[in-house]
Amino acid sequence: MDTSYHVIGLMSGTSLDGLDIAYCRFTYKSQNWIYEILNTTTLPYTDELIDSLRGAETATALELVELDHAFGRFMGQQVHEFVQQHEIHPDFVASHGHTIFHQPGKHISLQLGHGAYLAAHAQLPVVCDFRTLDIALGGQGAPLVPIGDELLFGNYDYCVNLGGIANVSYAQRNTRRAFDTSACNMLLNTLANSLGMPYDNNGDLARSGSLQHNLLEALNSPSHFSTPPPKSLGKEWVLQYSLKSIEESQASVADKLHTVCHHIAQQLRQALPLLHEGRHRVLLTGGGAFNAYLVEQIKQQLGAQYEVEVPAPEVVSFKEALIFAFLGVLRWRGEHNCLSSVTGASRNNTGGAIYLC
Template sequence: MMLTALGLMSGTSLDGVDVALIETDGRQVKAFGPSGYRPYSETERSLLRRALAEAIHLAQRDARPGSLAEAERAVTLAHAEAVAAFTAQNRISYEDIDIVGFHGQTVLHRPERKLTVQIGDGAALARAIHIPVMHDFRAADVAAGGQGAPFVPVYHRALAQSLAREGPMAVLNIGGVANITYIDGPDTLIACDTGPGNALIDDYMFRVMHQRFDCEGRMAAQGAADEAWIARALELPFFALPPPKSLDRNDFAALKLGQVSPADGAATLTAFTTAAIARIVALLPKPPKSWIVAGGGARNLTLMRMLREQLAPATVEAADSLGWSGDAIEAQAFGFLAARGLKGLPLSYPATTGVPIPMTGGVIARP
């Protein structure tokens, strides 16, 4: 049975809430609906940055000390406002939506401690929007010994099946963290985080230039990368680990550039991000012949140029060029995952998160 699912995603880049509607049976996507976006205000971003800093000390996934409780209320309200605006703009009735997939905002990801924390109150959201909400997608995977990330690969596979393209291929999502889905026919699905995505670049631009990100990679394009610094950074143990593996947004925050110009700093961090992505190729069964790039990183022209250089002779193209909605893919994915969760289908697999057996997940909150 086909379901109309609304996916909500607030990523580690802290930019805002993506909204996307899809029609799916949890196995295939029958149709893409409209998508939307509700940016976080500067006040909300500041609150979330404080919450991220305080979350480092969390020992229990349901604890909300300090600013975390306020941040959770703000995240829930922002998602409710995003749904209200989206349905009004697209003249969609709440009764026409079967399920909402609500990821929440990740503030801590420590799978080695069996701890992953996404703030956002699913029950309060369901009451506010009058639609059943599936939330808390990652907890069951982590509790069972999985990495709890990445969760989008099963949706990437559904999208890739429509391309009729010779494999192997890789779908690369560059949000705050970068993650890859490796697809080779219907049976081979491997996934992992590769390292930093936009997080290091965004944080650097905010700290040095008071800008939220490096628009189109213009700052990085003017600088020169410090190859010796990148080589040292790539010696961190994470990059030699085979998939599956996952990261917290702030796992590389301790890396310091020293005294460099803003342009050279942006260039170095952009080149480090692409070199980290390229490192995964040697850890895959075969080098991908083609790469499809989604997420905010696909709009960074300097990052895309560096990726093409790092991954040659493979092709590298933005998801939008294939008719996919690169910015909405993760939101679509959580609508898809909500539909799968409703039907008890697996959301994660041994080769995507390291969980011992294929796992379903998610918790349903009804209005």
């Protein structure tokens, strides 16, 4: 018998683009998972909320708890309005939350948006806090998307997400591998924001710049890039290394954007091993996939052995929200949704707290 779940997935990325909401149907049929994206929206954050989330790592303990509850309430209210607007009947909500701290070496990863407040205001059950169990088991708590790549997008050799932080996922000798390759939109959007632009549309400004070799060398120099996986990046690392190198450069914003695109593409090239003979299919999603100049650089760096594909805009924009909805389904079923081969945890695990409303 086919089994179906209707789930709302929520994703708030490090680039602070807004809250992604994806209403999805997952059907388990003939030992395979089939997904459908039914309704979507992205809700831009107000300047006030952006400032609060951006400054959360230096907030007092009391302020952090208040923001955790307030952001959960906000997400719950948005979900409730979304449900009413589309006249839908989800089984539950699966939320990634918004990452404030990610320091797995210290056994810390904190995502704001408390599940109890989300459930109370959405008036729906909630699955959230997907990372903590994996970290408790000695893992990185990231990336979490790879099991979705394996079960929903397994026809691709590599799944690359160009979000606030870029990451890659692939199967090697029947084992799923995944890790963060570099900062991505956190750098590109910060540079565009400095000129009053939300982002560099199509990468046009980056295209107009020129390569700054000293900056490229500085961006490529941190030991993360030569460290074997499992490995992951957080906002703290990006601030300490990538953004610091960018701030110290005297180059123009256009030149910095141009150079950052080369950096992202070079690190991605280093991360993708050849898995077999013939062409390798590469799926590009995340906001960076809309940056035509960045995509061109990735294609150029990877070369003819890699067939780079940018899917429909709906998948580009909402793949992470889709997969967190799917992680919620696996948690709901009591099945593994986090892979030790990816995170370095002592075992595969079933992460996520459930709040029943």
